[in-house]
Amino acid sequence: MHDMARKTDLRSLGVAEQGELGLDRAAVAGEAAGAEPQIVAVLHHEGAVGDGLADAGAGFGPQPVVVDALVVSAAVARLLGPAAPHRLRVLGSGRGAVHLDLGGVVVTLTGPGVPWMPNGIAVAALPEVPAVRWDAVAPPLWDPVVAPLEGGRAAVTAFARWLTARVAPPGVALEGAGDRLVGRGAGLTPEGDDILGGAAIGLRALGPAAGLATGRIDALAGALCPADVRRRTGALSATLLELAAVGAAPEPVLRLLGTGDRPEALADLRRLGASTGGAIAAGIALAAEYVLSATGEG
Numbered sequence: 001m002h003d004m005a006r007k008t009d010l011r012s013l014g015v016a017e018q019g020e021l022g023l024d025r026a027a028v029a030g031e032a033a034g035a036e037p038q039i040v041a042v043l044h045h046e047g048a049v050g051d052g053l054a055d056a057g058a059g060f061g062p063q064p065v066v067v068d069a070l071v072v073s074a075a076v077a078r079l080l081g082p083a084a085p086h087r088l089r090v091l092g093s094g095r096g097a098v099h100l101d102l103g104g105v106v107v108t109l110t111g112p113g114v115p116w117m118p119n120g121i122a123v124a125a126l127p128e129v130p131a132v133r134w135d136a137v138a139p140p141l142w143d144p145v146v147a148p149l150e151g152g153r154a155a156v157t158a159f160a161r162w163l164t165a166r167v168a169p170p171g172v173a174l175e176g177a178g179d180r181l182v183g184r185g186a187g188l189t190p191e192g193d194d195i196l197g198g199a200a201i202g203l204r205a206l207g208p209a210a211g212l213a214t215g216r217i218d219a220l221a222g223a224l225c226p227a228d229v230r231r232r233t234g235a236l237s238a239t240l241l242e243l244a245a246v247g248a249a250p251e252p253v254l255r256l257l258g259t260g261d262r263p264e265a266l267a268d269l270r271r272l273g274a275s276t277g278g279a280i281a282a283g284i285a286l287a288a289e290y291v292l293s294a295t296g297e298g
Contacts, residue, residue: 038084039107039121039132040064041100064131071122072134074141075248076107084136090129091235092188095273098126099188099236106236115272118144118248119239144248146201146257148208153295156210159257160288166266167278169285170195177286178224182241183233191279193237197244198283200224203291204247205257205284210291221245253280 041064079102080086088100088107096114100107108117111126123132134140149155172180177196184192200221207217225245230238243249249257250272255265269277 035068035133035135036084037064037066037131037133038069038080038086038136039100039109039130040085040087041090041098041109041129041131042087043090043129062127062129064129065127066131066133067123067125067127069121069123069132069134069140071116071120071142072139073116073118073120073144073248075118075144075243076102076121077139077141079105079107082136085131093128096126098130101235104230104235106239108236115268116142116144116251117240118243118250142251144243144251144254146205146247146249146254149205149257150209150259152209153211153292156206156288156292159206160285160292162262163266163281163285163288167281167285169289170282172286174199174220174286174290175223178226182226182229183237187274188234189237189240189273189276190233191275193233193241194276194279195283195286196224197241197249198253198280198285199287199290200241200244200283201247201249201253201257201280202284202287206288206291211295212291216294221247250277250280252277253284256281256284 043062086102088102091099091101091106093099096111097117097120098109100109106119108120109126109130109132110117110120110122112124114122116122121132123130149159151158172195177199181192181196184190185194203212203217203221203224207220208214222245225241226232229241233241250269252265252269252272256262256269266281269281271277272280
């Protein structure tokens with residue numbers, strides 16, 4: 001599994017609690033005076049970008065436009081490290097996002113109206129070639145890792161009933177699903193990968209409350225992201241699945257599995273991608289059914 005999936009103490013990065021960031025989509029506090037470009041997007045045909053950001057040389061196409069980061073996933077901040085600016089090649093764009101290559105890991109820049117992503121940086125605006133700035137000393141971090149559901153087995157049962165009444169779990173067993181589903185489907189994130197990611201996130205959030213042993217949760221979630229995932233699916237999907245295996249999720253999932261407005265969170269999740277959000281929700285439903293069955297209540 002890629003380094004992205006290693007467990008880290010995100011609090012050591014000064015990650016804000018979800019409540020501190022106001023997940024009702026309220027504006028995050030403005031950038032500190034020391035904000036400087038930390039990431040510069042580079043089109044594959046441009047060559048090196050000049051240090052001045054607006055002086056890449058004649059004939060190199062669009063110049064980077066500096067935009068402010070509103071939120072930086074702690075997983076991305078850890079991978080970037082202190083050196084800046086990082087010049088990352090543009091892999092593609094669409095649906096309000098630009099995807100950049102960070103040594104095989106895909107970093108996704110998302111514009112207004114797009115959910116925060118575990119591999120992402122939310123920006124105030126999304127030009128074709130962005131240069132994203134934030135204060136490296138006090139970055140606007142958020143923690144994309146889901147917290148265990150509170151309330152014990154009863155809460156898991158209630159959640160499972162609520163979700164499966166609205167989302168049909170996929171017709172596949174959770175155990176062994178990693179080998180069967182990875183890479184299955186079309187698009188940047190195949191439906192099979194999205195289901196697996198949702199199932200892994202669901203295990204992390206629901207397993208402890210249902211009484212599933214930590215070691216078993218780790219083994220099950222790890223198996224949903226096979227060791228050869230980067231050979232069997234695309235870079236973006238592999239990045240998201242590796243993150244999901246340790247419980248990192250798109251922002252609407254944190255509200256869905258937390259104490260927020262669940263109908264609103266599910267609606268926001270379903271708007272993620274063409275089918276990604278719905279498939280993630282189906283994977284969470286699969287995990288909910290599994291943990292109850294595995295602990296003697298289904």
